[in-house]
Amino acid sequence: MNTETPSETPAPAPERLGILLQGMGAVASTVVAGVFAARRGLGLPIGSLTQMGHIRLGKRTEQSNPLIRDFAPLTALDGLVFGGWDIFGGDLYDACSHAEVLESKLIDQLADELRGVKPMAGAFDPNYVKRLNGTHVKQGTRRAWADALRADIRRFKADNGLERAVLVNCASTEVYQELGDVHQTIDAFEAGLDADDQRISPSMLYAYAAIMEDVPYANGTPSPAADIPALSALAIQRRVPIAGKDFKTGQTLMKTVLAPMFKARMLGVRGWFSTNILGNRDGEVLDEPSAFKSKEATKLGVLDNILEPGLHPDLYGELYHKVRINYYPPRGDAKEGWDNIDITGWLGYPMQIKVDFLCRDSILAAPIVLDLALFLDLAARAGRKGIQEWLSFYWKSPMTAPTVYAQHDLFVQLAKLMNNLRHMMGATLITHLGTEYYED
Numbered sequence: 001m002n003t004e005t006p007s008e009t010p011a012p013a014p015e016r017l018g019i020l021l022q023g024m025g026a027v028a029s030t031v032v033a034g035v036f037a038a039r040r041g042l043g044l045p046i047g048s049l050t051q052m053g054h055i056r057l058g059k060r061t062e063q064s065n066p067l068i069r070d071f072a073p074l075t076a077l078d079g080l081v082f083g084g085w086d087i088f089g090g091d092l093y094d095a096c097s098h099a100e101v102l103e104s105k106l107i108d109q110l111a112d113e114l115r116g117v118k119p120m121a122g123a124f125d126p127n128y129v130k131r132l133n134g135t136h137v138k139q140g141t142r143r144a145w146a147d148a149l150r151a152d153i154r155r156f157k158a159d160n161g162l163e164r165a166v167l168v169n170c171a172s173t174e175v176y177q178e179l180g181d182v183h184q185t186i187d188a189f190e191a192g193l194d195a196d197d198q199r200i201s202p203s204m205l206y207a208y209a210a211i212m213e214d215v216p217y218a219n220g221t222p223s224p225a226a227d228i229p230a231l232s233a234l235a236i237q238r239r240v241p242i243a244g245k246d247f248k249t250g251q252t253l254m255k256t257v258l259a260p261m262f263k264a265r266m267l268g269v270r271g272w273f274s275t276n277i278l279g280n281r282d283g284e285v286l287d288e289p290s291a292f293k294s295k296e297a298t299k300l301g302v303l304d305n306i307l308e309p310g311l312h313p314d315l316y317g318e319l320y321h322k323v324r325i326n327y328y329p330p331r332g333d334a335k336e337g338w339d340n341i342d343i344t345g346w347l348g349y350p351m352q353i354k355v356d357f358l359c360r361d362s363i364l365a366a367p368i369v370l371d372l373a374l375f376l377d378l379a380a381r382a383g384r385k386g387i388q389e390w391l392s393f394y395w396k397s398p399m400t401a402p403t404v405y406a407q408h409d410l411f412v413q414l415a416k417l418m419n420n421l422r423h424m425m426g427a428t429l430i431t432h433l434g435t436e437y438y439e440d
């Protein structure tokens with residue numbers, strides 16, 4: 001253990017942790033069913049760093065690589081309790097069946113547990129998600145919705161005897177909107193709640209409710225929520241960790257691996273055309289242009305940030321980047337993400353790379369929800385507050401302090417995450433700086 005870096009010594013993990021999900025559709029039902037399945041030995045939590053990942057400690061000669069969940073105090077899968085909200089009723093068995101992500105044989109094996117998780121009524125404004133007509137929704141004004149969400153959180157904790165909970169936004173993507181004065185300060189936001197200001201979106205209300213109830217919050221969608229200045233400030237004021245936004249799962253995950261490689265080798269990129277076909281409810285919502293605009297904003301930022309065309313005008317100054325999402329019902333949740341990349345090499349000679357990722361959207365997103373919930377609870381117990389940049393690894397559009405740019409390179413993000421865990425636990429940071437080749 002290192003004596004130079006002060007340990008943040010997180011309090012021991014609670015035996016039981018609540019995971020509240022805003023939106024209980026494909027992603028949310030897949031993570032809950034997945035945890036139930038893993039608990040019963042019906043499947044492995046593949047894709048989850050907290051469950052499957054190891055962390056190197058000390059020098060390579062020390063051969064110390066414990067599992068992350070043995071190194072950092074995290075609640076075990078057996079201790080997780082799920083709840084949440086949706087604008088459609090039913091229960092998680094219905095949600096899993098509707099999503100068609102998991103095989104019906106597995107869903108049936110988990111039926112009793114899944115039937116036991118019933119979404120609470122959602123806070124919903126159809127102007128923010130135009131393709132859905134919610135039937136299981138709260139009534140009243142924005143202040144009333146916020147109060148009701150806060151009461152839901154308190155009741156969920158009391159009913160389940162929980163000391164701690166985390167909230168993850170897995171709801172439909174909301175329409176794009178420019179931020180206004182009501183989003184800038186805590187006072188303006190509070191006044192906006194009282195005035196039922198329509199510029200406050202449902203996702204902002206859930207984030208507000210979580211922060212006010214001291215519940216760490218993560219935003220898996222591109223919708224503006226805890227990242228608006230008013231709520232980021234509120235999270236610091238109330239000492240609540242927040243993180244976001246938009247799970248990095250498929251095409252953008254590939255981009256944040258390939259683009260750093262091009263830059264590392266000083267290969268040019270002239271064009272990057274990305275198109276997706278998917279047929280789940282998310283695809284249907286994103287087919288609506290104003291919802292796609294929110295997604296486009298989080299998808300497009302990545303390349304400029306990684307490639308830094310300002311520093312490398314000859315290599316990336318003329319990069320043409322295009323992203324398309326097409327709703328195509330026959331594919332359901334089995335998305336196809338197709339990329340054509342036009343790169344240049346020595347003396348400007350052109351080459352091409354094609355990536356065809358036949359992925360499964362919710363299968364890729366589910367482990368991220370689990371990891372974020374466990375890591376955010378750890379951060380809270382370590383006394384951290386506000387934006388948790390060390391969790392950038394999980395985001396298409398990582399939230400950062402206003403003074404710095406986001407870090408998108410997946411392996412820089414991973415190094416940052418691991419070093420933050422080491423720091424929290426008082427272990428030596430790994431800098432890859434060894435002077436003796438066998439010592440670093």
Ligand SMILES: NC(=O)c1ccc[n+]([C@@H]2O[C@H](COP(=O)([O-])OP(=O)(O)OC[C@H]3O[C@@H](n4cnc5c(N)ncnc54)[C@H](O)[C@@H]3O)[C@@H](O)[C@H]2O)c1
Binds near residue numbers: 023123250280
């Ligand atoms: N790989 C991925 O699956 C992935 C990656 C990145 C981001 N996301 C985002 O995650 C979100 C969820 O994706 P999904 O595939 O589960 O979508 P989904 O449509 O299956 O589920 C979303 C659920 O949210 C509910 N909902 C909508 N508005 C609500 C509100 N105000 N309150 C409560 N519930 C509400 C809907 O009824 C629906 O059941 C989407 O915003 C999507 O863009 C998904």
